[in-house]
Amino acid sequence: MPSLRLQQLRPRLLEPVSLTLAAGALGFVSGPSGAGKSLLLRAIADLDPNDGEVFLGDQARSSVAAPDWRRRVGLLPAESGWWAETVAPHFARRSAGAERTHGPVDEDARHRQRPRQQDQELDALLRRFGFEADVLDWTVLRLSTGERQRLALARLLWLHPQALLLDEATANLDPANRSAVEAVVEDYRRRRGAAVLWASHDPEQRARLGDVAWVIREHRLVPEEGP
Numbered sequence: 527m528p529s530l531r532l533q534q535l536r537p538r539l540l541e542p543v544s545l546t547l548a549a550g551a552l553g554f555v556s557g558p559s560g561a562g563k564s565l566l567l568r569a570i571a572d573l574d575p576n577d578g579e580v581f582l583g584d585q586a587r588s589s590v591a592a593p594d595w596r597r598r599v600g601l602l603p604a605e606s607g608w609w610a611e612t613v614a615p616h617f618a619r620r621s622a623g624a625e626r627t628h629g630p631v632d633e634d635a636r637h638r639q640r641p642r643q644q645d646q647e648l649d650a651l652l653r654r655f656g657f658e659a660d661v662l663d664w665t666v667l668r669l670s671t672g673e674r675q676r677l678a679l680a681r682l683l684w685l686h687p688q689a690l691l692l693d694e695a696t697a698n699l700d701p702a703n704r705s706a707v708e709a710v711v712e713d714y715r716r717r718r719g720a721a722v723l724w725a726s727h728d729p730e731q732r733a734r735l736g737d738v739a740w741v742i743r744e745h746r747l748v749p750e751e752g753p
């Protein structure tokens with residue numbers, strides 16, 4: 527998997543940001559509410575207008591179509607969006623091409639059955655987040671805040687992004703589920719070598735898991751000093 531590199535990226539509110547996260551490294555971003563953490567993650571995912579460049583390994587964001595980029599650099603927003611009535615259609619069948627090249631997911635995928643191998647992988651993924659396979663039949667409306675948050679991360683990992691941007695991934699979770707989510711993220715970055723940038727207000731979590739930590743102070747992203 528590639529490294530994630532920001533080169534003079536200029537999200538709204540922030541001075542230009544340059545940083546590198548090696549493949550498999552976990553970096554935290556903290557800062558007071560409203561400091562611009564979400565805006566930084568959204569700029570990296572190219573969801574808001576911004577200047578500067580972002581690289582996955584040698585590949586520049588500007589050389590990749592935006593939907594492709596967002597599939598490779600997977601953003602977990604603080605509040606997830608859901609577009610279908612039940613959970614299942616959000617876990618689309620992956621095309622063979624998407625497995626190999628991280629190219630587009632098959633757009634007709636929602637209407638076709640997943641192959642058995644993908645079903646098994648999905649079952650295992652859902653179990654790691656504390657769900658049985660029947661969660662796929664649940665309506666989105668019945669999901670609690672924490673269930674939504676865990677399923678949104680499962681949905682993101684199902685697409686095998688090469689880098690992860692996590693916005694408050696455990697903010698609504700009890701300690702047991704927080705540990706489960708942390709374990710899945712740890713496993714994903716170590717096994718798949720994905721760079722992870724995680725916005726978190728939890729100092730213990732940052733100390734426990736992070737290889738590196740930054741904080742936003744007065745519109746600048748600076749290294750966070752240790753305890």
Ligand SMILES: Nc1ncnc2c1ncn2[C@@H]1O[C@H](COP(=O)(O)OP(=O)(O)OP(=O)(O)O)[C@@H](O)[C@H]1O
Pocket residue numbers: 539557558559560561562563564565566604
């Ligand atoms: N589209 C927008 N237009 C104008 N201002 C915006 C827009 N989106 C966010 N902001 C403002 O930019 C600031 C930073 O927002 P952001 O969501 O990045 O904060 P944050 O650091 O993630 O905060 P929190 O910890 O509360 O989630 C906030 O004051 C917010 O109101």
